[in-house]
Amino acid sequence: MLVNYWWRQTPAWMDTPMNTLMLALMTIRDLPPKQREIWDDVFRHYVFAANEATVEHVPENARRVLGQFDDEKARALRARLLQRLNR
Amino acid sequence: MTIPGSGVNAERIRELKGVNPRALPDEVLASTEPLVLRGLAADWPMVRAALESPAAATAYLRHFYKDATVVVMSGDPAIGGRFFYNDDLSGFNFRTYRTGLDGVLDELARFAGDSNAPSTYVGSSAIDTVLPGFRAENDFNFGARAPLASIWIGNRTRIAAHHDLPDNLACVVAGHRRFTLFPPEQIANLYIGPLDNTPAGQPISLVDFARPDYERFPRFAEARKAARIAELGPGDAIFIPSMWWHHIESLDAFNVLVNYWWRQSPAHMDAPIGALMLALMTVRDLPQEQRAAWENLFRHYVFHAGDETTAHIPERARGSLGALDANLVSGLREIVLARLNR
Numbered sequence: 001m002l003v004n005y006w007w008r009q010t011p012a013w014m015d016t017p018m019n020t021l022m023l024a025l026m027t028i029r030d031l032p033p034k035q036r037e038i039w040d041d042v043f044r045h046y047v048f049a050a051n052e053a054t055v056e057h058v059p060e061n062a063r064r065v066l067g068q069f070d071d072e073k074a075r076a077l078r079a080r081l082l083q084r085l086n087r
Numbered sequence: 088m089t090i091p092g093s094g095v096n097a098e099r100i101r102e103l104k105g106v107n108p109r110a111l112p113d114e115v116l117a118s119t120e121p122l123v124l125r126g127l128a129a130d131w132p133m134v135r136a137a138l139e140s141p142a143a144a145t146a147y148l149r150h151f152y153k154d155a156t157v158v159v160m161s162g163d164p165a166i167g168g169r170f171f172y173n174d175d176l177s178g179f180n181f182r183t184y185r186t187g188l189d190g191v192l193d194e195l196a197r198f199a200g201d202s203n204a205p206s207t208y209v210g211s212s213a214i215d216t217v218l219p220g221f222r223a224e225n226d227f228n229f230g231a232r233a234p235l236a237s238i239w240i241g242n243r244t245r246i247a248a249h250h251d252l253p254d255n256l257a258c259v260v261a262g263h264r265r266f267t268l269f270p271p272e273q274i275a276n277l278y279i280g281p282l283d284n285t286p287a288g289q290p291i292s293l294v295d296f297a298r299p300d301y302e303r304f305p306r307f308a309e310a311r312k313a314a315r316i317a318e319l320g321p322g323d324a325i326f327i328p329s330m331w332w333h334h335i336e337s338l339d340a341f342n343v344l345v346n347y348w349w350r351q352s353p354a355h356m357d358a359p360i361g362a363l364m365l366a367l368m369t370v371r372d373l374p375q376e377q378r379a380a381w382e383n384l385f386r387h388y389v390f391h392a393g394d395e396t397t398a399h400i401p402e403r404a405r406g407s408l409g410a411l412d413a414n415l416v417s418g419l420r421e422i423v424l425a426r427l428n429r
Contacts, residue, residue: 062280077364
């Protein structure tokens, strides 16, 4: 018998990245090689290698998804993506 | 040729000669580098009219006008043709309204001789909707590709550097345009602004190319070195590959561009921007080690995926890891939708 405890270090609004990975499989994996490379670069820039400098040049009030998320912003983005996907 | 305000010589875009507009080759349409095709539309009636005079060009366009309305971007003379944000990026420095295309042509003609004219721009309007019949006389042959054909009409304007997902063949049919292109990897040196609050749908560079502020945007000096420039006149075309940054200046009192957009990927593949936005929310702010682990997973399954990635899984069990078709994608979309709808 085993008892285990699972928890995440991340806030509740932060969905699992699994969904993002699935979207990436659908929309990026099968692009022509050169285009896929370009998106690799875009993800590195905005996501994987992002730091404070990445959006320093954008005024804070205008950053939206480029800025810090919170519960409200997460909900708004989910709603927008739902709309986009519902086609 | 120099970038305005930079005083630095930029590389010219490669020019390809002898391309047949009645059978555009893959060498052009699947290129991964930009190309200039001089005179590709030299025999279009629209181009011949524009070479005669702006008035003849306008009269030719009116010939196809029924009653379609278009979205007009309109800016005070003070913006100098640069459609952009306002000072704190809380809004824009122009207004948009919808009106009949004939009214726009009237206005452009009325201000043609006025050096202090307001900036007027009708961007990406579907030709078959606003000028039905135009393409029967002015068109290229794209073979099996079915591009979206649009028309762009305005006076002296500057459209900030941005990129588009589809491949793009753009053809100046009246006036002159200067194109300044940058390879996709210049993204960090172009200081791209907001992703989801944009003047015309696509994120733009915050750098004013006519007066670059190198204190605020020092890395733009690097971008400048990678710039490629071309100036096009009536009948000249340019191929802009997917995701190449382009800054476009319209140089005359009356300019018209026709462009074709198409994607090399099947219709069931949505735009990657949705995945990017979701990654901003679900991956970017993870603890560092976790983010690195996900980067690895994305590299493995997406960016570096090949046949060997899933060779160890029987084909029927691969699910989203396998080859995707319209059916499978629509099933996956349902799953993603259900998870988002929480």
